[in-house]
Amino acid sequence: MGERLEPATWLVAVFFTLVSLFLVIVPWIAPDRPEEAIYENTWYVIAPAVSAGIFVSGALYWLAWAVVLPRVGNYKLVPRPDVLLDGTHVTVFDKVKHA
Numbered sequence: 209m210g211e212r213l214e215p216a217t218w219l220v221a222v223f224f225t226l227v228s229l230f231l232v233i234v235p236w237i238a239p240d241r242p243e244e245a246i247y248e249n250t251w252y253v254i255a256p257a258v259s260a261g262i263f264v265s266g267a268l269y270w271l272a273w274a275v276v277l278p279r280v281g282n283y284k285l286v287p288r289p290d291v292l293l294d295g296t297h298v299t300v301f302d303k304v305k306h307a
Contacts (some may be wrong), residue, residue, distance in 0.1 A: 235255060236256055238252060286302050
C-alpha cells in the first residue's frame with residue numbers, strides 16, 4: 209500500500225501547482241496602462257469575477273444540499289452504489305430519517 213513517488217513525479221506536481229496558482233492570480237492583476245486592456249468599456253477582471261461567482265454559487269448550493277437541508281430536515285444523505293442500464297457505475301444518495 210502506498211508506494212513512494214519518484215522524485216520526478218514530485219517535481220511535476222510542484223510545477224503544475226505553481227502554474228495553476230499563476231493562472232488563478234494573474235487575471236486579477238491590472239494592466240499597466242489602460243490601452244493594454246483587452247476590453248475598452250468593461251471591467252478588466254470580468255472573466256475571473258464571473259468564474260469566481262459561478263464557483264461560489266456551486267459551493268453555496270452544495271452547502272445547502274449536503275449540510276444545511278439535512279440538518280433542518282432531520283435526515284442524512286447516505287451514499288449507495290448503483291449501476292445504470294448501460295453499465296455505468298454511479299453513486300445515489302438516499303435520504304434516511306433520523307430516529
